[in-house]
Amino acid sequence: MFQVPRGTRDFTPEEMQKRRYLEHTMATTFTSFGYGEIQTPTFENQELFTAKSGESIINELYAFNDKGGRALALRPELTAPVIRCYVERLQMEPKPLKLYYFGNCYRYDRPQKGRYREFQQAGCELIGTDTHEATAELLALAYTILKNTGLKDIHLNIGNLTIISAIFRKLHLLKDDQKMILPLIDKSQFDDLQIALRDCNVSEEMITTFLDVLQTSDITKIRAFIGDDAEANTELSSLETILDLLRDAFHIPDYVIKLSIVRGLDYYKGLVFEIDAPALGAEKQLCGGGSYDLISLFGGTAVPTSGFAIGFDRTLLALEEEGFQFPTPKLDVFVIPVNPTMNNTVIQITQKLRSLGISADFDQLRRGIGKSLKYADAKHAEKVIIVGPKELENNTVTIRNMKTGAQEVVTLNDIYTKLQKS
């Protein structure tokens, strides 16, 4: 027996129904915010990803050489391909340029729940603006997309790398020490962090205040800590303005300032954010993003960029965990011939309904009415048309409403007006 490769999945019609629903609601929200869809190849030159994230990521790439000896890789994410495309052919588009995407990505990782080797990402890039209102809108978009899918419990956490760097300066931490404590901050392991800071000769008083600042949402506390650092003060004022807009203009009040968000990569600068779904446990992060600079790295003219990526599969899992009722696939009409001599009429009725945009199907197994009703029920048919000799003598059929069980006899000509109204 064959089975799917490790970390990959088949999607049944039932699962595809959910995935298409989710994709549709997300795409609708993106377009309502003025974004246009973009699609890039499933594989790219390996260099694109190593340039962005360093050689070490080859271990987690599906990388291969093609028959011409070109070093290629299945894409592990979509930001680099989209920015590559921008640099290659979209630089002269009017700004701001708003791009969104859906796409399968591939990473050689140990699979577990919410983590697959082939997975889908949804996301967007905002190119050519970093005004407060643009940044606030990006945060609002990320939050709104997830809310619009029907998710109830999500947490938006906002951090800032410029501010955290200023704090490090304040603590007089060496570069190597910073590297060591960053992962501890990212994982919110504050006990270990405290010990590590003592080893770096940071005073007890500073450690206490620092830990407090990392966990606070109070901007005044943060401002007090960074003191007269000009760059950090500017950034903090910007953050304050952005958050005011998010709360008062976009009406999204439930965010949390979390300076401990550092994210795992070097090209982010300034604002970073994450959205979690507590329902998911270990792999609970649904969305991550921020402002970054990749364009100059890829040889384009530097303009401000920001964006985020959403874990599509995790979002779906979170909805399932919350018991979300997905729309069920339905059939408008199922047509049942009482015996096979009715087939000709039954097919004509079915075809006419289909041509009117009404989804319709008919019994193709020559089963009795009972079994056919059961099948119609399993397929969530709304109405059933029963075609039998008794009715046909008077050029009529029986229409049964599957929800109420109510039946009425209708002439052949009236079927279509009758069904179109409802």
Add this chain to the structure above:
RNA sequence: GCCCGAAUAGUGUAGCCUGGUAACAUAUGGGACUGUGGAUCCUCUGUGCCGGGUUCAAAUCCCGGUUCGGGCCCCA
């Protein structure tokens, strides 16, 4: 890449400890009910993840692999 657990009809499970006829529910196909039964009843089909070992005998015990889950690493 590391530690731990699991794997039995399409689906959900029992049996495993203590080796001895693979079971139950549900779903699917067929039939009865002579056109209303989205019922009921009857019935066919379909199952031990893979490979080795121990044994007269392995779903059961042992070893290796695979896959899935839980926790790490990582998370662009």
